[in-house]
Structures are given as C-alpha cells and as structure tokens.
Amino acid sequence: MRIILIMRLTPNDRLFVLTGAGISAESGLATFRGSGGLWNGYRVEEVATPGAWDADPELVWRFYSMRRRDALAAQPNAAHVALAEIEQKLGDQFYLCTQNVDDLHERAGSHRIHHMHGTLFQSRCVHCNVPVADKALHETATDLPTCPECGALLRPHIVWFGEVPLDMEGIYRELDRATVLLVVGTSGSVYPAAGFVHVARQRGIRTVYVGPEEPLNANAFDEIVLGSATGVLPGLLSSACPSA
Ligand code: OAD
Numbered sequence: 001m002r003i004i005l006i007m008r009l010t011p012n013d014r015l016f017v018l019t020g021a022g023i024s025a026e027s028g029l030a031t032f033r034g035s036g037g038l039w040n041g042y043r044v045e046e047v048a049t050p051g052a053w054d055a056d057p058e059l060v061w062r063f064y065s066m067r068r069r070d071a072l073a074a075q076p077n078a079a080h081v082a083l084a085e086i087e088q089k090l091g092d093q094f095y096l097c098t099q100n101v102d103d104l105h106e107r108a109g110s111h112r113i114h115h116m117h118g119t120l121f122q123s124r125c126v127h128c129n130v131p132v133a134d135k136a137l138h139e140t141a142t143d144l145p146t147c148p149e150c151g152a153l154l155r156p157h158i159v160w161f162g163e164v165p166l167d168m169e170g171i172y173r174e175l176d177r178a179t180v181l182l183v184v185g186t187s188g189s190v191y192p193a194a195g196f197v198h199v200a201r202q203r204g205i206r207t208v209y210v211g212p213e214e215p216l217n218a219n220a221f222d223e224i225v226l227g228s229a230t231g232v233l234p235g236l237l238s239s240a241c242p243s244a
Helices: 021-027 050-055 058-071 078-093 104-108 168-177 192-204 229-238
Strands: 015-019 092-100 113-115 120-125 131-133 154-158 179-184 205-209 223-226
Touching: 015 050, 015 078, 021 078, 050 058, 050 113, 058 120, 058 154, 078 092, 078 104, 078 229, 104 168, 131 168, 168 192, 179 192, 192 205, 205 229
Parallel strands: 015 092, 015 179, 092 113, 179 205, 205 223
Antiparallel strands: 120 131, 120 154
16 A cells, blocks of 8 residues: 655654554454454453453453463564654654553563553452562463462453543643644544544644544544554654654
8 A cells, every 4th residue: 555644743743642452453463343353252341341350250361361372472563663663763752552451562662651451461459459460371260360468369450441541641641742643553432542532633733543444533533544554654654753
C-alpha cells in the first residue's frame, strides 16, 4: 500500500500515541474482537471481570496463563520498534499509552510507556494490592498463586471490565499538552481509551488513526490511514522528524 499521509513534527510538537491489540497482531498475538476473538467459547468480557474472578479464579488464571505463554513466545515487530525509535528522537515530547498488557513495546525499547489496562507479567494480592513480578503459568486449582505475606490469592495485575484504568490523571495530563494524537490498532470500542480522540478533538489537535479497518470512533479522527501497523508506522514515523 502506498502511504500518502505525511506527519511532520516541529520542535514544539508533543506526540501522544495510543496503541491497542492491533499493534501486536503481526507479532502473532490475537486481537480481542477480530476472528479468533473468543477463548474456549468465552468472550473476553466473560473472563476479564471481577465477577468472573469471584465465580471461577481458576478459569481466569487459565485465560491469563494462556496469554502469558503467547506473549512470552512473541517478538516485537517493526511497528513496536518504530515507536521506540521515535521516542529516542522526541524524548519527553513523546508519550505512549497502551491498552495492551503484553511487554512487546518495552522489549522493542520503549521507556516512556504507560499500560493503562495493567501488565501481564505482574500479579497482585487481592488483599495487600501490591503488584509483584510474576511470569509463571497458573493453570490448575492446585497451582493458584498466593500472597507470601497474608496467604490470600494473587490475581492478574490487569484492569478488568468494570474497574478503573491505571493513572487516568497522568494520561489526561499528557493528552492535555499533546499536539498530535496517533492511535494505532484499536477498535475504538472500549472506554475511556476510545474517548481520547474526542478529548483531542475538543482541544483542536491533529488526530490520526492507523489500522487495517476503520475503528468504531472513526468519525472523530482527522485522518485515517488504512494499513497494518508494520506497513504504515516505520515510514510514517521515520519521516515525521527526519532531522532529529
Ligand atoms: P480489539 O480486538 O477490539 O481491536 C483490535 C484492532 O486492531 C481492530 O480495530 C483491528 O482492525 C486492528 N488490527 C488488526 N490487525 C492489525 C494490524 N496488523 N495493524 C494494526 N491494527 C490491526 O482490541 P483493542 O481495541 O485493543 O481490555 O481492545 C481494547 C480492550 O478491550 C483491550 O485492552 C482489552 C479488551 O477487552 C481489557 O482487557 C481490559
């Protein structure tokens, strides 16, 4: 596909990037709502809620163990790398907010990154609430992890449906001072992330979406670039600040 969109950034620009499952699709990680958006017959909403956890923690841990296994086997792709490279150029004028819980952005070299829906490789005690590093798979009832301090169950350090995403204050602070919002690979169906484009629009800043199909909130974007993350981002971002 020929890219006609040009994104030139000046020294005064601040780039806010929001990524979704689509950016990791070409690393082999399934998206939520495309084909294959079901896990063992369950929609993600049915295994990613506090109610699902209360009803069947073993089922929830099987789901997140499967996702840990998949993420551990995956490698960052050219789109993750392109974002890490532009961060090198823009420094603190760059902010990456991801809905993804995998660590592919970090493994590509991103540092200024916020995981608003939590991270796959941390767990936290349901009582103490402190996140701890955890890459283990917990797939049977006898395998469920417990807190070394109080003995309560550890849960995935993931924001579930019905819970509040992490550090919304910090996200809106960054969005408030951004001059360009670039959104990549998200269906625009889960709020509050799907509303960032509306906030940006109210502020009159430029908004760009990249993905193979239009998201649900397509009407709010100034520009939509139809293409895959790896097909679009390396060219788009390397030409954004060529002299830096
Ligand atoms: P979705 O599965 O809803 O949407 C994935 C998007 O990626 C779709 O719009 C696809 O068109 C796009 N896509 C597919 N392949 C792509 C590619 N190669 N390059 C670029 N884009 C591609 O995933 P999200 O919008 O991220 O939340 O889902 C949002 C949240 O819903 C997730 O963070 C998760 C989920 O339930 C929680 O778990 C709390």
